[in-house]
Structures are given as structure tokens and as C-alpha cells.
Amino acid sequence: MATPELICETLKAQGRRLTPQRRAIIQALLDDDSHPTVEQILSRVRRILPDISPATIYNTLDELVELGVVRELDVGLGERHYDIRTADHAHLVCIRCHRVEDVPFNYDALGTDAQHLRGFAVLERQLILRGYCPECLASQ
Ligand SMILES: [Zn+2]
Ligand SMILES: [Zn+2]
CATH class of the missing domain: 1.10.10.10 (Winged helix-like DNA-binding domain superfamily/Winged helix DNA-binding domain)
Structure with a gap:
């Protein structure tokens, strides 16, 4: 926090x-x-x-x-x-009203072990889930 x-x-x-x-x-x-x-x-x-x-x-x-x-x-x-929340989490993004919300996500569950990263040093992990928020869905 x-x-x-x-x-x-x-x-x-x-x-x-x-x-x-x-x-x-x-x-x-x-x-x-x-x-x-x-x-x-x-x-x-x-x-x-x-x-x-x-x-x-x-x-x-x-x-x-x-x-x-x-x-x-x-x-x-x-x-x-x-x-300002720098701990790992993913984002839900509404492509209509541009709302961005946090969603808990365990990046370690992706199973990206050293072998799959082919020597890359990963500095940042981001998962973005894009779609429509409940309000935008309701007003369509
Ligand atoms: Zn929306
Ligand atoms: Zn966030």
C-alpha cells in the first residue's frame, strides 16, 4: 500500500x-x-x-x-x-469512457521462467484488459 x-x-x-x-x-x-x-x-x-x-x-x-x-x-x-500503486496488478480499461480500474493479478502465475524470457531482463509487467465498463454497457 x-x-x-x-x-x-x-x-x-x-x-x-x-x-x-x-x-x-x-x-x-x-x-x-x-x-x-x-x-x-x-x-x-x-x-x-x-x-x-x-x-x-x-x-x-x-x-x-x-x-x-x-x-x-x-x-x-x-x-x-x-x-501511485506500484505493486503488481492488472488494469481494466473502458474503451468508451476511458475509465481505468485496478484488478488484482499475480504475474508470477504467467509462468514466465528464465527459459521462456530468452535472456531478457524484465523491468515492468503490465496486463491490460480492454472492453466496456458496466455503465457504458448499460447505456448502449
Ligand atoms: Zn465506460
Ligand atoms: Zn493501477
Whole structure:
């Protein structure tokens, strides 16, 4: 579970401080588990830091992704989504309303042992299940 304390520890361990910008973005992601886009994060962060620029948001997000605190997701809808839950899970994606939800998934169950990976060092595992959410199905 991602908590502000745990994230703060992760940053400290890498010699980074929890700047107001980083704190505001982390808080926005902790408060919004819908896998927001940059624009959605920007509007939330502006409630705390009204003068923050989109460039700062982009740079800080990139930095948090690099530090392993935030995950960047491309769910095939043409926008980048951000996720503060970095533990393994899969995503359900609605191709109509672009909703992105978490679904538990044990990647080890894929049985990708060393032999099948043919020497690849895997850094990230993503499973995306695309389709229609219950609301979109009901309104069709
Ligand atoms: Zn939907
Ligand atoms: Zn997620």
C-alpha cells in the first residue's frame, strides 16, 4: 500500500527531499485512484499550489516515475495515466469512457521462467484488459 510516509522514505533513501511540488502530486495521486491524466493531476494540484505550471507537473511526474514512486501507464487510449500503486496488478480499461480500474493479478502465475524470457531482463509487467465498463454497457 502506498502511503505518504512510505513514499517519503523511498525518496529519502534516494537522497531526494519531499518538495512542495512532489508532495502535492503524490497527494493528488493518493486522493484520486482513477489513474488520472496529467491534466487531471494539474487541476487537483492547483487547488494546493495555484501557480504551478504544466511543465513543472510533467517534470515532477517524470522524476517520480524515475524514482519508482509513480507508474506511468499507456493503456492504448492516447493519453498517459498515472498510478501511485506500484505493486503488481492488472488494469481494466473502458474503451468508451476511458475509465481505468485496478484488478488484482499475480504475474508470477504467467509462468514466465528464465527459459521462456530468452535472456531478457524484465523491468515492468503490465496486463491490460480492454472492453466496456458496466455503465457504458448499460447505456448502449
Ligand atoms: Zn465506460
Ligand atoms: Zn493501477
